[in-house]
Amino acid sequence: MIILLAVLFVGVATYFSLQIHSYRQTNKELKARKERLEQLLEEENLRSKELEEEKIYVQTQKYIEEKAKSIGYVYPDEIIFRKDD
Numbered sequence: 001m002i003i004l005l006a007v008l009f010v011g012v013a014t015y016f017s018l019q020i021h022s023y024r025q026t027n028k029e030l031k032a033r034k035e036r037l038e039q040l041l042e043e044e045n046l047r048s049k050e051l052e053e054e055k056i057y058v059q060t061q062k063y064i065e066e067k068a069k070s071i072g073y074v075y076p077d078e079i080i081f082r083k084d085d
Contacts, residue, residue, distance in 0.1 A: 057063055074080060
């Protein structure tokens with residue numbers, strides 16, 4: 001009877017230790033995933049901030065002038081000097 005109880009106790013202890021190990025492994029994987037997701041969130045927040053700043057910049061007169069000059073537009077009273085080859 002004592003041997004049966006000892007075997008039963010060892011079996012239950014082994015089962016619980018395997019479960020604990022499994023839960024620890026799962027917890028470790030979830031922590032790593034959480035860290036990756038937090039890093040991605042931080043990167044996306046930074047990108048969002050950059051896009052918001054760019055959104056504000058593209059609405060400025062300076063940006064409009066730069067883009068217009070890049071495609072050849074000038075003010076009516078502006079004089080363009082070009083070097084001949």
